[in-house]
Structures are given as C-alpha cells and as structure tokens.
Amino acid sequence: MQVRRLHPWPSSVAEAESIQDRLRGHVELTGPTEFALVAGLDVHYHGDDAVTAAVVVLDGGTLAPVEQVVAEGRVAFPYVPGLFAFRELPTLIDALERLTVTPDLLVCDGYGLAHPRGFGLACHLGVLTGLPALGVGKTPFIGTHEPPGPERGAWTPIAHEGATVGRALRTQRGVKPVYVSQGHRISLDTATGQVLRLAARFRLPEPIRHADHLARHPS
DNA sequence: GCGACAG
C-alpha cells in the first residue's frame, strides 16, 4: 500500500511539535464500524539504534493471518515523551509499503488522541495512510481516570483538559487495563469495541501480539 | 518551580 509523505523529517523538537500541531487538524473522529482486514503494528529495538518493524494483517472476522511483513531500520529521533512516534515512523512506513493488501484498520502500539498535543502515533499513522487507526497503550500517559471495574469489558473515561481523550479498558478479568484512544477515522465507541473484540483471549489485542512476536523473531 | 512522562 501507499503511504503519503506529508512533511519533511524534523531535525529538532520544535519542528517535530509543529508538525504534530499542523497534522492534528487532519484527524477525523468518526468512521466505519466494521473492518474486513485489521493490521497490528509493532517495533522491536536492538543494539544501539537498530529497529525491526512488523505489520501483521488479520482477517477481521476470523482473525486468521492474511499477510505479514517486516522492515529493518534505525531509530529516527531521540526519545522525547510526546515525540515517540518520530522514533519508529520511518521503519513502520517501510513495512506498510511492503504490504500487498490494504488493511481497513491499523491497531497501533501507543497512543492516539490521548497525547499532550492530541496527536500520538496512532493519529500520525492514520493521517499518513488515510486509514482508520486506533492506539492501545500499556501504561497510563496523560490525563486522569478512575480504575475500571474488575470484569472484562469495564471501562472508565480518560479526561484531559476538560475533554475525554480515551478510555482505560479492562480486556481480561483481574488484569491491568489497557488505554484505548482514537487515531483517525474512528469513534471512541468503535475503537473500544474493536479492542475488546480483538483481545478476547489475552490482555493485548491479537494483531499487536502477532506483530510483537514477528518483530522479535523475524522469519 | 520541579519532576515525571507512550515505547
């Protein structure tokens, strides 16, 4: 599939932040509610600055694997909270461009709207591809929230500066919640429903687990 | 003001 280059690569924190501030205006918060093909994305770090990006496409109904690709690259930016996306974006884009099918939903490892400037990795990937995208975080980042109830499916809103930017979602009984936020072309209800459905067996959604495994053990 | 801060 094709990915759009909507901006030059930033060479400073200020440039990176201004790119986020500009692209934020392109995010759409409504979209489809069903997805024929869902893709999970993840990056594995090794050595000083080497990264392996993996994208795994699953059948949206059966969750059977349809296609998987990996790309090797280098960390493209220093780690700065809020600018995390710039580290792995180039390698993730390389991997996406090797896909022979176009997914209908990107399930990203990180945040979307629940981000200091409202433009996390999931928003960035969504806008560059034009595809619906959502973010799944494993630890709280911004905003405040109450712990959700212990049962699978329980959730509480994540509030930040007077707005709801995501949800803490319990995907398995008695297991730490995950943090769901919108990336692009998806509602918060749909994002929550998809993550819950894709995480029927484990804490993390199946596409992210597959991508994580592939990035660690490239075939 | 200072520290903490997705992966």
Place this chain on the structure above:
DNA sequence: ATCTTGTCGC
C-alpha cells in the same frame, strides 16, 4: 524499548 530470577496462577 531493554537489562533480568523467581513466583504465582491457569
């Protein structure tokens, strides 16, 4: 992210 043992639960 990654460096790492043992322990608990399914």
